[in-house]
Amino acid sequence: MHTEKHHHAFEPKIVAFVCTWCTYAGADLAGTSRMQYPPNVRVVKFPCTGRIDPVFILRAFQKGADGVLVSGCHPGDCHYMAGNFHARRRFAAFRALLDFVGVDLNRLQFSWVSAAEGGKWVEVVTELTERVREMGPMREFLELEMEEHWSALPTAPELQAAYNAIP
Numbered sequence: 001m002h003t004e005k006h007h008h009a010f011e012p013k014i015v016a017f018v019c020t021w022c023t024y025a026g027a028d029l030a031g032t033s034r035m036q037y038p039p040n041v042r043v044v045k046f047p048c049t050g051r052i053d054p055v056f057i058l059r060a061f062q063k064g065a066d067g068v069l070v071s072g073c074h075p076g077d078c079h080y081m082a083g084n085f086h087a088r089r090r091f092a093a094f095r096a097l098l099d100f101v102g103v104d105l106n107r108l109q110f111s112w113v114s115a116a117e118g119g120k121w122v123e124v125v126t127e128l129t130e131r132v133r134e135m136g137p138m139r140e141f142l143e144l145e146m147e148e149h150w151s152a153l154p155t156a157p158e159l160q161a162a163y164n165a166i167p
């Protein structure tokens with residue numbers, strides 16, 4: 001086996017869910033300032049991280065993302081008041097589910113990037129891309145028998161709601 005060499009040739013697909021007000025503007029600033037960062041990231045913007053359903057993260061992994069970034073306004077800067085606090089709590093529960101079903105949590109990154117932090121955007125994206133590149137392609141998740149694992153988790157209402165939202 002020469003998996004290490006193989007990993008070097010691997011270019012991870014990263015999906016970034018960001019809020020329009022802060023992180024998207026920060027990413028835009030990085031672009032217009034011509035800062036260099038890996039082209040591996042596909043950005044999906046939302047009005048607020050509070051609107052990002054954990055199911056979207058699940059879907060991203062299912063559709064072949066090797067890593068997922070969720071990034072919004074700094075605490076207190078959210079344009080919808082406590083939207084990002086709410087999101088953070090929800091995602092904490094969701095991480096537990098990912099962990100339970102065997103997804104390496106190192107593939108998932110949360111961060112705060114403001115509109116002025118083009119440099120921080122570059123840093124966060126570069127770090128996640130490099131980490132996931134080292135880890136290799138996402139495989140675990142595709143082999144999971146979701147139904148069985150999920151039905152073993154009846155207690156957390158948020159997780160149950162996420163499960164019910166899958167058509």
Ligand code: FES
Nearest residue numbers: 019048072078079
């Ligand atoms: S508006 Fe950015 S996290 Fe809520």
